[in-house]
Amino acid sequence: MDESTFTFEDFVALRRTKPDEYYTLYTQRMMKQTFSRNPQAFFASYKGST
Amino acid sequence: MDIVELMQTAKARLQSNEQPLFVEQTATIVGLLRATGILAHSRTSLVGHTHNEFAGALVLAASTSGRFDLYSRRQGDLHTRGCSTRVVAWLDDMVSTGLLQQKQGLQYAKGEMSVGDLLCHYVEYAALPLRTPVKRINLAHTI
Numbered sequence: 001m002d003e004s005t006f007t008f009e010d011f012v013a014l015r016r017t018k019p020d021e022y023y024t025l026y027t028q029r030m031m032k033q034t035f036s037r038n039p040q041a042f043f044a045s046y047k048g049s050t
Numbered sequence: 051m052d053i054v055e056l057m058q059t060a061k062a063r064l065q066s067n068e069q070p071l072f073v074e075q076t077a078t079i080v081g082l083l084r085a086t087g088i089l090a091h092s093r094t095s096l097v098g099h100t101h102n103e104f105a106g107a108l109v110l111a112a113s114t115s116g117r118f119d120l121y122s123r124r125q126g127d128l129h130t131r132g133c134s135t136r137v138v139a140w141l142d143d144m145v146s147t148g149l150l151q152q153k154q155g156l157q158y159a160k161g162e163m164s165v166g167d168l169l170c171h172y173v174e175y176a177a178l179p180l181r182t183p184v185k186r187i188n189l190a191h192t193i
Contacts, residue, residue: 008085012078012176028084028091035085042085046171 006034007044053107053118053141054133060106071177072109078176079105079169088143100134112165112173120159 011031015022035042063072080101083089089101111118122128125135141159144150149169153162 008082008172009175011081011085015077015081023094025091031081031085032087032091036087043168043172045175046168048167048171 003030003034006030006042008035008042009044051111051115051118053120053137054128054131056107056110056118057103057133057137060110061103064102064106072106075109075113075173075176076102076106078172079108082169082172083140083144086147086149088140088147088149100136104134104137104140108165108169109173112170116165116170117162118165119162123160 008031011022011027014027021027060076063069064076067073080089080098083101083105084091089104090097094101107118120138120141123138125138128135128137138159141150141163145152145159145163146157149166150159151164151166152159153164154160
């Protein structure tokens with residue numbers, strides 16, 4: 001997984017396709033970190049302000 | 051509608067396990083709330099069901115009128131009604147991060163609140179793939 005380019009949409013897809021991988025503590029922490037780094041890029045499909 | 055009633059409705063819907071769309075939307079909103087740091091990602095086996103009920107209540111609010119109420123911030127009232135006392139703190143964090151809007155412009159959760167655009171967008175986003183009809187191939191023509 002490339003942490004720098006991951007978006008929330010990727011996480012939604014990951015939960016559907018590989019739930020075991022999604023529910024790990026590593027993935028959950030990474031989700032939090034990628035959001036705090038760049039919220040605008042993290043919510044890629046949302047066009048409004050975050 | 052009251053957030054406690056919404057959580058009870060969400061709990062019943064999740065337990066019935068008959069609405070895959072609602073379960074999908076709830077799981078997506080739980081992911082969103084964990085990413086934004088509002089819900090904790092540790093000890094999810096213990097408190098995950100409460101997180102799901104809370105997210106389910108938000109999904110119900112977003113997919114109906116987009117509004118809900120927190121009648122009392124008193125922890126004792128919430129506990130008496132069988133609701134988690136952490137709900138007030140979660141709603142406070144959501145208001146401060148802009149995921150919810152308080153009607154009177156307060157920076158904490160009280161009274162009537164409306165669901166923000168980001169939350170509404172991802173409730174809709176979670177429903178998109180499930181509404182796509184499955185394309186089936188007629189095997190008789192391929193063989």
